[in-house]
Amino acid sequence: MPQAINLALKTIMQKKQAIVFVSSRASAQKCALEIAKKIKQINLILPEQILDVSPTPTKQCKNLAICLKKEIAFHHAGLLQKQKEIIENEFRAGRIKVICATPTLAAGLSLPVFRVILRSLKRFSGNWGMNYIPVLEYLQMAGRAGRPEYEKFGEAISIAKDDAQKQEIHEKYICGKPEEIYSKLAVEPVLRTYILSLISSGIIRNNKTMLEFFSKTFWAHQFKDIPKLQSKLNEMLEKLQEWDFVHVVDNLNQETKESTNLEIKKEENKVTNNLKSNIKTNITSKFSDFVNATKLTKKQNKTKLNNNNHNEDKIFKATTMGKRISGLYLDPLTANHLITCLNKYQKQNNNQDLDSQTNNFQLLQMISNTLEIRPQLKVRTNDHELVQDAILKHHNILLQKEPDQYDLEYPQFLNSIKTTLFFQDWIDEKTQDNLFEKFKIAPGEINVKISIADWLFYACEEISHILKQKETIKDIRKLRIRIKNGVKEELLGLLKLSGVGRIRARKLHKNNIKNINDLKKTNQTAIGQIIGNKLAQDIKKQLGQEIIEIKPTKRKGQMSLSKFT
DNA sequence: GTATGCTGCGTTTAGACAGCATGTC
């Protein structure tokens, strides 16, 4: 720790710039603060810029401002997009001297720097505690060092805790070779999505073309074993049939044939299923990021249709729903989850009238338990009460079945509840700062979660459309606007105006202007006093009413042209 | 009296691509 800081300070004294790579967000922040503490020089412009991006700065924003005063910054995915941009630009311009960062900065954008300091080459990995990062990542980070325009060379310094580690690092990273790159197709969600998309677009029409197509991929090239590959593909295809996204029809009479020959193949299935489980373990061990599809849903009955193994004459057809799912780039597993939940939602709401808050909880929990929303907000030790209360209150109206306490997926379920509670607070107009304190969600992540939720709900709208669920569509539309803007239901009317978001709508509402009609009845000057004259004029224009011309006011610091004429 | 530092214990641990159509503070 002190070595990294000393190296950073030394770099500044040399009038050069450094990036310190660390392995957690907290470390990045702390490291930056420690360096900043030891610097005297003060810059007042940068902190102002950083704080300006949010009306309710969190502790994180404030810490960043403290660092920037000393021309130091930290950088990780929890920062707001704008803050990241400011940091990157100011660093390029040389006004920020040191950035303490997580691996965000290693990938993608180019931020050349004189010295890269790698405080630790280990990172936490769920199963095995702290572990050495891949050589590829080391190269990424070390590769930031050296600015071809200004320097003849750059430095990448790795810090070892003792001689033994020094040796290890030298062997693994300095002398070692980078790892092989593995095909992304080996990840089940990707494979599922691709097969559906290929069938939907007609590129894959039958077993033969499917095998032909995938044999040419990088995945097959690595995998080598074609029968296994075929088996994996078939497994996916079965799922797609089971979910009704793909039909396998007879080439001759085009008749759907899914459910007819279930029984006949049972015996045969026992054999293939054994084979399949072998494959699964095989792949899992080979590809560390392999995500098992079956984990998310309840165990489906294992002996199911497997009628496409030897049917060279059958052709694959995507259903209407299948095509739409593919067009939405949704993982079929997620799509199936959404469809099941939406059907239940529809049925439940026909039987009983739940209040809109409960309805929203149902819908939010539905999307909070998808692969797409991940990472979910994690239930921490102090959150258990909060989450348990919510479960108690809602367990009988959940759209999915609550998994067993001892089930492997139970923690995920708990996380989904916490994520739901976060969304609920967001549309209850809680501030960024509130959410940060209560859920420990970083400002930058709020926006990410919201845009994913919006996308998923858009997909739900499309699905409901195909399912002809008009009431559901209505609910989702409303919820989408609320999610996008983070507002209570009562502000929905005001949001129709452009230029009005959660803050301004709330201001108007507080002043007893609660809908478009109130707005029409209020005169422009009165509105102007609440949210500014310029906007008031603009709103009147949008309402199709008479407007009062306002004199353009001189902005602070703006020079009058008359001086020069 | 208050700022700073040390120790011990409990807790936590990187990141990121999808659709669609524009405009929040």
Add this chain to the structure above:
DNA sequence: CTAAACGCAGCATAC
């Protein structure tokens, strides 16, 4: 490959 660093509380010490 089977940890390591952070944050907080409580207490000791320095000013």
